[in-house]
Amino acid sequence: MARSSVGMACLLLVLCLVVPSLATVYTVGDTSGWTTGVDYSTWTNGKTFKVGDSLVFNYPTTHTVEEVSSSDYSTCTVGNPVTTDNSGATTVALKTAGTHYFICGVIGHCGNGMKLAVKVESGSSTAPSTTTTTTNPNSSSSWSLSPFVAFITTWVALFVIAIIS
C-alpha cells in the first residue's frame, strides 16, 4: 500500500511539473500565414502572449521575417533588423517580456500589412490587465498554471495521500 502511494505521489509531482511548462505555439495569421493583406493587429486581439510562448511564421520565401525596433516597425524601415530569416518557416521563441516587433524585409510589404507587434507578458503574471480573458480556441491558456499554483497543488496532493495511506 505504501509503495503505491509513493508511486501515485511521484506521478502527481511529475504532472504538476510538466503541465505549467506547456507553452503556447501561435501560428501567425493562422491559416493565412505571413503574407500581405492580413491585418495582424486583428490577429493579436484577444491573445495573451507570455514568455516561453513561440510564434511560427509560415510563408513563401518571397517574404522574410525580421525582428526590428519599435521605430523601424512604425516607419516600416527595412535593412536594420535585430534578427532575420527567410527559410519559409520561422519559429521565434518569445524569451523576454515587452513588445516584440516583426516586419517583412521586402520593400513595400510592411506597408502592405506585413507588420506584427506582440506584447509579451512575463510568465509569472496570471492576470492580464488590459486584455480581456475570453476563451480563445487557438490558445491553450487553460493549461498555463503558474508554477507556484502547481507547487502548492503538489504538496496538498502529497499531504492528502499521506493522510489516506
Ligand SMILES: [Cu+2]
Ligand atoms: Cu513580404
